[in-house]
Amino acid sequence: MYSIIVGFPKLQDAINIKNLLIRNGYDVSEPCTTGAQVISLANELDEGIVLCGYRFSDMHYSELNSYLPKGFEMLLILSPERLAYCQNNDIICLPMPVKTHDLMNTLQMMTYQYRMRKKKEKGRHKERTEEEKAIIQKAKLVLMHRNNMTEEEAHRYLQKSSMNSGTNMTETAEMVLRIYD
Structure with missing residues (x-):
């Protein structure tokens, strides 16, 4: 404040x-x-x-x-x-x-x-750490494998879910990984 x-x-x-x-x-x-x-x-x-x-x-x-x-x-x-x-x-x-x-x-x-x-x-967008990039990439791979998505579709899905839930993309990727584990 x-x-x-x-x-x-x-x-x-x-x-x-x-x-x-x-x-x-x-x-x-x-x-x-x-x-x-x-x-x-x-x-x-x-x-x-x-x-x-x-x-x-x-x-x-x-x-x-x-x-x-x-x-x-x-x-x-x-x-x-x-x-x-x-x-x-x-x-x-x-x-x-x-x-x-x-x-x-x-x-x-x-x-x-x-x-x-x-x-x-x-x-300004904050630069993601290597760990965050790895989590997002892993979530995209899971979406691509399980839902037959392209990488672009998986990325868009994570972005849209992130915006709809009000969380950042890394948190959304972590949720996807937890759901599919």
């Missing part, structure tokens, strides 16, 4: 940003006031956005970014003077004072990019 973590050194700033996000329909975790709290919370969650300030009492934003687990992006809110020092392409920055409209548009863009990235990853 995609989560938003708000972290600022001043608790009231974190609470204000959290409330603003909630009013605009975002699900936000508890506000954090140290980098360690942000990292601890991020490790419990799958992926998401860390919306934070430039410096915490225990670490700098760049340290925090390097400790974040894979799957988390950072949205940094900082003063216009410090904006010039933030040259990391992985971090999206907004200058203070942040306008609600700018913040919501940026978060919307980040969540849209996340959804597109997930959709693209889901569309």
Whole structure:
């Protein structure tokens, strides 16, 4: 699940940003006031956005970014003077004072990019291991021998059965092997 973590050194700033996000329909975790709290919370969650300030009492934003687990992006809110020092392409920055409209548009863009990235990853086929290929080949041979199918027909049968049952092709091949054993 995609989560938003708000972290600022001043608790009231974190609470204000959290409330603003909630009013605009975002699900936000508890506000954090140290980098360690942000990292601890991020490790419990799958992926998401860390919306934070430039410096915490225990670490700098760049340290925090390097400790974040894979799957988390950072949205940094900082003063216009410090904006010039933030040259990391992985971090999206907004200058203070942040306008609600700018913040919501940026978060919307980040969540849209996340959804597109997930959709693209889901569309990619994983390469099968040699063991999985062997199981599928064995199931095709059984189907070809027992049901007088061609290899193409056996492959199509496994594909169609896999899609109809909602399982991957290797699991379907294993079921075929169990049935015919």
